[in-house]
Amino acid sequence: MIARPPGTAPRPYRFPDFVRHELPNGLGVWLVPLPERELVSVHLMTDAGAATEDEAQAGIAALTAQLLVTGTQRLDAAAFAETTERLGIEVGSESSWDSARAGFTALGSKLPDGLALLAEMIRSPRLDEREFERMKAERLNDILQARADPGRLADESFLREVYAADVPYGRLSAGTPESVGALEVAAAREFHASRYAPNVADIVIAGAIEPDTALAAVERHLGNWSGDGTGHRTFKPRQRGGRRVVLVDRPGSVQSELRVGHLGIDRHHPRYFAALVMAALLGGVFGSRLNLRLREELGYTYSARCSFDPRRAMGPFIASAAVQTEVTVDAIRELLGQLDRMRADAPGPKELAEVRDFLVGVFPLRFETTAGIATAIEPLAVYDLPDDHWHTYRSRLEAVTDDDVLVAARELVRPDEALILVTGDAGSLRDNLASAGLGPLEVVTPA
Amino acid sequence: MPQVPIERHALENGLRVILSRDPRAPVVAVNLWYDVGSKHEKAGKTGFAHLFEHMMFQGSSNVEKGQHFSLVQAAGGTCNASTWLDRTNYFETLPGHELELGLWLEADRMASLLPAMTQEKLDNQRDVVKNERRWSVDNQPYGDWDERIQELVYPDGHPYHHSTIGSMEDLSAASLTDVGDFFATWYAPNNAVLTIAGDFETDAALEMVRRHFGPIPPNAALPAPPDMRVDPRIGSNVRETKADQVPLARVYLAHRSPPFGTDAFDALDVSADILGSGRASRLYASLVREQRLAQDAGVFVFPIVGGASIFTLWVTARPGVTQETIETATLAEIDRLASDGPSDADLERVRNLHAAHAAGALERISERADRLSMYACLFDEPERINREVARYAAVDGARVSAALRDSVRADNRVTLTYVPAEGAS
Numbered sequence: 119m120i121a122r123p124p125g126t127a128p129r130p131y132r133f134p135d136f137v138r139h140e141l142p143n144g145l146g147v148w149l150v151p152l153p154e155r156e157l158v159s160v161h162l163m164t165d166a167g168a169a170t171e172d173e174a175q176a177g178i179a180a181l182t183a184q185l186l187v188t189g190t191q192r193l194d195a196a197a198f199a200e201t202t203e204r205l206g207i208e209v210g211s212e213s214s215w216d217s218a219r220a221g222f223t224a225l226g227s228k229l230p231d232g233l234a235l236l237a238e239m240i241r242s243p244r245l246d247e248r249e250f251e252r253m254k255a256e257r258l259n260d261i262l263q264a265r266a267d268p269g270r271l272a273d274e275s276f277l278r279e280v281y282a283a284d285v286p287y288g289r290l291s292a293g294t295p296e297s298v299g300a301l302e303v304a305a306a307r308e309f310h311a312s313r314y315a316p317n318v319a320d321i322v323i324a325g326a327i328e329p330d331t332a333l334a335a336v337e338r339h340l341g342n343w344s345g346d347g348t349g350h351r352t353f354k355p356r357q358r359g360g361r362r363v364v365l366v367d368r369p370g371s372v373q374s375e376l377r378v379g380h381l382g383i384d385r386h387h388p389r390y391f392a393a394l395v396m397a398a399l400l401g402g403v404f405g406s407r408l409n410l411r412l413r414e415e416l417g418y419t420y421s422a423r424c425s426f427d428p429r430r431a432m433g434p435f436i437a438s439a440a441v442q443t444e445v446t447v448d449a450i451r452e453l454l455g456q457l458d459r460m461r462a463d464a465p466g467p468k469e470l471a472e473v474r475d476f477l478v479g480v481f482p483l484r485f486e487t488t489a490g491i492a493t494a495i496e497p498l499a500v501y502d503l504p505d506d507h508w509h510t511y512r513s514r515l516e517a518v519t520d521d522d523v524l525v526a527a528r529e530l531v532r533p534d535e536a537l538i539l540v541t542g543d544a545g546s547l548r549d550n551l552a553s554a555g556l557g558p559l560e561v562v563t564p565a
Numbered sequence: 566m567p568q569v570p571i572e573r574h575a576l577e578n579g580l581r582v583i584l585s586r587d588p589r590a591p592v593v594a595v596n597l598w599y600d601v602g603s604k605h606e607k608a609g610k611t612g613f614a615h616l617f618e619h620m621m622f623q624g625s626s627n628v629e630k631g632q633h634f635s636l637v638q639a640a641g642g643t644c645n646a647s648t649w650l651d652r653t654n655y656f657e658t659l660p661g662h663e664l665e666l667g668l669w670l671e672a673d674r675m676a677s678l679l680p681a682m683t684q685e686k687l688d689n690q691r692d693v694v695k696n697e698r699r700w701s702v703d704n705q706p707y708g709d710w711d712e713r714i715q716e717l718v719y720p721d722g723h724p725y726h727h728s729t730i731g732s733m734e735d736l737s738a739a740s741l742t743d744v745g746d747f748f749a750t751w752y753a754p755n756n757a758v759l760t761i762a763g764d765f766e767t768d769a770a771l772e773m774v775r776r777h778f779g780p781i782p783p784n785a786a787l788p789a790p791p792d793m794r795v796d797p798r799i800g801s802n803v804r805e806t807k808a809d810q811v812p813l814a815r816v817y818l819a820h821r822s823p824p825f826g827t828d829a830f831d832a833l834d835v836s837a838d839i840l841g842s843g844r845a846s847r848l849y850a851s852l853v854r855e856q857r858l859a860q861d862a863g864v865f866v867f868p869i870v871g872g873a874s875i876f877t878l879w880v881t882a883r884p885g886v887t888q889e890t891i892e893t894a895t896l897a898e899i900d901r902l903a904s905d906g907p908s909d910a911d912l913e914r915v916r917n918l919h920a921a922h923a924a925g926a927l928e929r930i931s932e933r934a935d936r937l938s939m940y941a942c943l944f945d946e947p948e949r950i951n952r953e954v955a956r957y958a959a960v961d962g963a964r965v966s967a968a969l970r971d972s973v974r975a976d977n978r979v980t981l982t983y984v985p986a987e988g989a990s
Contacts (some may be wrong), residue, residue, distance in 0.1 A: 555665040
């Protein structure tokens with residue numbers, strides 16, 4: 119065999135430098151000038167994610183974020199869509215657990231107009247009742263659609279079953295049918311008034327900008343934005359029960375969607391970098407252990423993977439695969455076997471080097487686009503990460519040893535506590551799962 | 566709009582080579598289009614071009630099974646491949662200093678795939694592909710829409726009549742002999758385009774290309790292209806209604822339409838965006854926002870080049886809204902645009918959105934490389950990448966109306982409707 123050709127010397131790459139300001143009203147401003155770019159990306163993050171909502175109003179954060187794009191005091195829904203899209207700008211607005219984000223990517227020349235419209239939308243949204251009722255109905259319909267989709271049904275069922283009943287993360291960040299059904303437009307107006315405010319907001323502008331001009335534009339449109347946002351609540355997630363099997367019936371399914379896991383890590387976990395390397399090695403790249411075993415050796419699935427979902431508080435750790443119904447029990451055993459193996463021995467030097475080198479080497483590729491760079495700034499603002507986070511990122515990955523990976527696996531991968539959730543045809547699966555010795559079985563029929 | 570730089574070269578064995586240098590970021594894209602897709606499959610062999618694509622990752626003379634991915638990843642790169650009606654593409658994005666790794670990997674499998682093939686590997690990837698089909702089609706709500714539309718838009722026996730994923734029966738029947746035949750027929754340098762985009766030195770890159778790909782022999786007996794001829798219209802409104810495990814009804818209206826690369830295609834592309842792109846689009850504004858009949862809607866036209874393409878509108882009904890109601894409302898929007906033509910505001914909107922999307926797509930060198938390969942492979946004209954925006958902007962209201970009147974009409978339609986099955990929530 120001929121060996122692979124050697125590379126030449128790598129060219130140095132550095133994550134783009136940015137400048138950071140805070141306006142007197144508390145708004146954080148992050149400017150990333152990227153000369154030679156044609157585009158500009160603007161992301162405005164507010165501490166108005168689902169973690170800021172009252173439990174009784176679950177879903178109001180998501181609905182309010184979606185409602186923002188339906189117009190301003192000055193422009194109704196049709197006029198706002200027309201005005202922005204005629205500039206070649208599609209404004210997005212969405213929320214997660216940890217923040218709400220609105221923004222757009224456009225040709226650099228459109229920045230002044232786009233920024234003015236974005237600021238108008240954030241500061242004086244229309245929030246009218248007719249559009250609110252439409253968004254609410256669309257959300258309820260989406261919940262119906264999600265139940266018919268095996269992957270979404272499995273994702274949502276896993277979260278509901280893995281978190282203790284009173285932990286917000288157990289429900290959907292966009293709300294449940296019951297909570298959304300009870301929401302009224304007054305709640306969205308109140309939520310906007312109390313959560314969207316400059317002291318809990320940051321704006322990132324990356325791309326074809328001149329920093330002083332961009333700062334002046336931000337000051338002009340958002341400098342006199344006033345208000346005092348309440349910010350998020352904190353809570354400590356707990357798991358519901360220990361090792362058990364939950365079968366969510368989806369009659370007629372020809373595959374089982376598997377979700378196996380438990381609580382994972384928060385964004386400030388001390389083993390964050392070791393966890394990142396470990397999860398990549400176990401199920402984050404094509405050549406990961408899960409994918410090699412379940413796909414490339416056994417042919418059970420098109421793809422097997424795992425990941426952490428670090429949030430302000432502990433998000434889940436989930437290993438997943440969609441496998442043909444007949445091999446469901448065998449596939450679960452194989453998947454658990456890989457979790458056990460991860461805890462048993464440290465990875466070999468070649469295996470570890472490959473994954474670490476991937477995560478380090480792929481770094482410049484992640485930041486090819488202005489939107490990619492703006493997105494990279496978000497966690498710095500949302501999670502208060504140090505300004506040099508991306509500048510030290512690669513050296514911190516490179517410092518992860520085989521022993522670090524083993525310690526992380528033993529702490530963070532716990533098959534003995536895992537919830538094994540299966541979405542599939544209960545008629546075919548129930549008896550096999552009950553007698554497999556994987557843990558107590560509960561069969562759930564979705565509403 | 567800045568122009569994408571293009572240098573065309575060719576090797577003696579017929580390999581077309583496109584270079585597009587851009588050293589701004591230290592990354593390079595390697596992209597190969599083979600002029601073979603599911604339209605080249607023979608009866609009883611549906612899905613084979615795609616299954617074969619999987620086999621291309623199972624090793625070659627100097628690369629072990631799984632090593633293609635692991636070498637690229639260890640180098641800090643990403644890679645993948647895809648198969649569609651007209652073509653199969655393979656691509657790597659790598660740090661610039663690892664360009665030769667990508668070229669060597671692609672050349673090794675183009676030169677010497679077969680010595681590494683085994684029955685065991687074929688059986689494994691057959692199982693993987695069957696699970697890909699289950700995951701993307703058989704176990705998905707509305708999952709077989711494109712398969713059904715192709716079967717209904719094109720006559721039996723037409724090369725676009727069957728889907729790229731293929732049937733379970735044909736996948737079961739695929740043999741090692743088929744792998745060998747397919748490779749010998751189609752995977753030759755004179756049936757491929759190689760594009761390199763991003764951070765490289767031109768002379769060094771060309772030297773590497775010649776060294777790795779130059780010795781690979783061409784196939785002197787490439788088959789003639791398949792006969793793609795088809796009547797420009799279907800001739801009727803073909804209706805099919807399926808009861809499925811879906812909570813909301815959905816209607817697909819599909820039409821035989823002029824192929825990618827024609828002026829009429831561009832006009833339909835613009836029509837699709839006026840009708841279906843963004844919150845100011847006609848279908849969203851009317852059916853979703855104002856009348857509140859639909860949960861969502863979309864319009865697209867396939868960029869395929871043989872005989873005829875497909876112009877498709879789809880609309881998902883809200884609960885309690887019948888499929889007849891959304892079908893009628895959708896047709897009313899088509900008729901209004903065809904008869905009145907677009908407004909200046911419509912055209913300004915979609916042109917500016919299109920220009921922004923094009924600039925966004927071309928920010929990524931992998932996309933730049935893929936489009937260069939596409940235009941070179943399908944039209945032998947990579948320079949088309951620099952005319953995309955101008956072609957789109959040249960479409961005026963009269964061309965929109967004419968294209969809709971010619972193609973998007975009742976005697977040229979497949980109406981595919983999914984309705985909730987009895988007992989579906």
